[in-house]
Amino acid sequence: MKNVDIAIVGxxxxxxxxxxxAADLGAKVILVEQDDALGxxxxxxxxxxxxxxxxxxxxxxxDIGTMLVEQVESNPNIEIMLNATAMGYYxxxxxxxxxxxxxxxxxxxxxxxxxxxxxxxxxxPNNDLPGVFGAGAVQTLMNVYGIxxxxxxxxxxxxxxxxxxxxxxxxxxVEVAAIVExxxxxxxxxxxxxKIRRLGVPxxxxxTILEALGDRxxxxxxxxxxxxKWNIIKGTEQTVVVDxxxxxVGLTPLTELIDxxxxxxxxxxxxxxxxxxxxxxxxxxxxxxYVAGDLAGVEEASSAMVEGKLAGAVAAKxxxxxxxxxxxxxxxxxxxxxxxxxxxxxxxxxxGISKLQEVRQRC
Amino acid sequence: xxxxxxxASPEDIKGVTPSLERLxxxxxxxxxxxQKIPCNPCYTACPRQAIGKMNDINDKPVxxxxxxxxxxxxxxxxxxxxxxxxxxxxxxTEALIKMPWELQPVPQKDSIxxxxxxxxxxxxxxxxxxxxxxxxxxxxKIIHLAVPKxxxxxxxxxxxxxxx
Ligand SMILES: Cc1cc2nc3c(=O)[nH]c(=O)nc-3n(C[C@H](O)[C@H](O)[C@H](O)COP(=O)(O)OP(=O)(O)OC[C@H]3O[C@@H](n4cnc5c(N)ncnc54)[C@H](O)[C@@H]3O)c2cc1C
Ligand code: SF4
Ligand code: SF4
Numbered sequence: 393m394k395n396v397d398i399a400i401v402g403x404x405x406x407x408x409x410x411x412x413x414a415a416d417l418g419a420k421v422i423l424v425e426q427d428d429a430l431g432x433x434x435x436x437x438x439x440x441x442x443x444x445x446x447x448x449x450x451x452x453x454x455d456i457g458t459m460l461v462e463q464v465e466s467n468p469n470i471e472i473m474l475n476a477t478a479m480g481y482y483x484x485x486x487x488x489x490x491x492x493x494x495x496x497x498x499x500x501x502x503x504x505x506x507x508x509x510x511x512x513x514x515x516x517p518n519n520d521l522p523g524v525f526g527a528g529a530v531q532t533l534m535n536v537y538g539i540x541x542x543x544x545x546x547x548x549x550x551x552x553x554x555x556x557x558x559x560x561x562x563x564x565x566v567e568v569a570a571i572v573e574x575x576x577x578x579x580x581x582x583x584x585x586x587k588i589r590r591l592g593v594p595x596x597x598x599x600t601i602l603e604a605l606g607d608r609x610x611x612x613x614x615x616x617x618x619x620x621k622w623n624i625i626k627g628t629e630q631t632v633v634v635d636x637x638x639x640x641v642g643l644t645p646l647t648e649l650i651d652x653x654x655x656x657x658x659x660x661x662x663x664x665x666x667x668x669x670x671x672x673x674x675x676x677x678x679x680x681x682y683v684a685g686d687l688a689g690v691e692e693a694s695s696a697m698v699e700g701k702l703a704g705a706v707a708a709k710x711x712x713x714x715x716x717x718x719x720x721x722x723x724x725x726x727x728x729x730x731x732x733x734x735x736x737x738x739x740x741x742x743x744g745i746s747k748l749q750e751v752r753q754r755c
Numbered sequence: 756x757x758x759x760x761x762x763a764s765p766e767d768i769k770g771v772t773p774s775l776e777r778l779x780x781x782x783x784x785x786x787x788x789x790q791k792i793p794c795n796p797c798y799t800a801c802p803r804q805a806i807g808k809m810n811d812i813n814d815k816p817v818x819x820x821x822x823x824x825x826x827x828x829x830x831x832x833x834x835x836x837x838x839x840x841x842x843x844x845x846x847x848t849e850a851l852i853k854m855p856w857e858l859q860p861v862p863q864k865d866s867i868x869x870x871x872x873x874x875x876x877x878x879x880x881x882x883x884x885x886x887x888x889x890x891x892x893x894x895x896k897i898i899h900l901a902v903p904k905x906x907x908x909x910x911x912x913x914x915x916x917x918x919x
């Protein structure tokens with residue numbers, strides 16, 4: 393049994409920033425990551441990030457990841473566990489970890505969960521054919537392993553992920569036949585849409601995929617136009633010849649661990665599904681367990697980093713580490729989050745957070 | 756229109772087109788960023804305070820024409836690849852466009868390339884005058900493209916496959 397001040401599960405931007413912040417304040421931290429490298433989503437993000445200087449905007453995601461990982465690796469207060477999956481949290485306060493088939497028990501005084509989110513799937517005939525991918529898988533293949541997923545792709549979804557992955561496909565030399573989006577408007581940032589559009593990729597809003605074609609692998613897709621009520625307009629069906637269909641239809645928080653550990657969940661559409669109920673200081677309904685990043689509500693790496701910092705400072709402060717310095721970090725983090733969420737594109741997140749606070753008051 | 760297709764409308768473009776008088780004085784950045792998003796590296800990158808103060812990170816960037824000298828620093832810093840520099844004084848008949856480029860292949864200096872508009876449709880031809888690269892640009896290259904003057908507010912990309 394290992395004793396430690398704070399155990400952090402998930403080595404994405406939220407977990408990394410939580411670890412750095414708590415360790416800098418003096419806490420002893422164990423960072424648990426199921427993958428063989430730290431970085432989470434950042435390792436495959438070759439594009440420059442939005443946000444402000446504080447969140448390293450204008451720098452590529454992968455370079456932000458490298459920078460954070462270096463800070464974590466050089467911090468003597470942080471122990472890193474790779475290839476280590478947090479399996480469960482038990483009522484006696486023990487976190488069970490499977491590291492390369494060894495079962496390891498950790499007893500932390502506080503815990504920060506930053507497990508991120510998983511990709512959604514949508515239902516259509518033949519969606520199980522080889523050649524149908526999630527956008528995250530396509531990104532991992534291309535940007536981590538240098539493998540092209542196919543020659544010609546239909547992208548489903550014009551949120552930021554669909555737009556960015558389309559652009560990265562073009563960068564990898566893959567053709568993008570079109571991006572279809574059910575909603576009448578592009579959901580992602582319009583600057584991302586414009587940069588793909590001027591390379592000749594059509595963005596078909598009010599369009600959906602009806603089915604994938606092919607016997608043993610994808611050879612095409614049928615798409616059609618939708619009316620305002622999202623009904624298919626008969627006669628608008630058309631076939632696009634593609635060997636790959638990439639789904640970028642949203643993410644949903646990875647709540648298994650917090651759920652199993654007794655944390656209450658609430659369904660909040662604006663935060664992308666079931667999220668752990670938590671307060672402004674990111675503490676879940678289980679005392680001493682905090683949540684940060686996409687797990688707390690799917691948002692952005694910029695906010696995930698700030699939430700990580702916030703959770704790290706709150707947990708360290710609760711253990712009595714440099715309370716004054718911690719308090720200052722907490723205040724700054726609240727301000728940064730407020731700024732990031734204050735504009736029109738933050739409206740959904742703001743609504744989601746206030747719904748969550750209502751639910752929390754009731755339970 | 757922009758929200759449905761990703762192509763800025765003529766009104767959007769009119770709103771960011773510099774005056775003829777300003778254009779006649781030399782290069783200037785054109786910021787085609789029409790939505791309030793939490794982003795401001797253009798503002799923090801500009802060494803000449805030529806982008807109006809963004810009090811709120813969600814503010815849209817606005818160019819201050821008298822301060823901008825078209826240096827192009829902001830072009831390589833914008834994650835949206837939404838900034839272009841246009842120099843209407845480049846020559847008698849041609850204007851120079853500086854545009855960000857993150858794709859392969861990278862056109863060689865002096866090559867003649869097919870030009871594209873904001874919808875990816877062909878416009879005409881352009882001549883690559885310079886490709887800026889190097890550490891400072893952090894893998895976002897800047898292509899300096901000479902185009903017929905009348906194309907300078909139309910051309911926003913080049914066709915891959917028209918150069919090696
Ligand atoms: C294509 C794409 C483009 C994006 N572009 C931007 C952008 O421009 N700007 C921006 O701000 N954001 C962007 N984002 C969003 C950003 O990547 C995410 O919001 C961010 O990574 C969330 O961070 P996180 O730390 O919460 O989760 P993640 O990065 O997902 O990290 C979670 C980590 O937890 C690990 N983990 C999960 N469960 C366990 C377990 N049980 N045990 C151990 N480890 C576990 C995972 O392996 C993973 O490493 C983009 C996302 C995508 C997919
Ligand atoms: S071109 Fe140069 S001077 Fe003009 S806004 Fe950009 S960085 Fe500033
Ligand atoms: S850096 Fe680019 S995308 Fe960001 S606000 Fe400035 S112009 Fe818009």
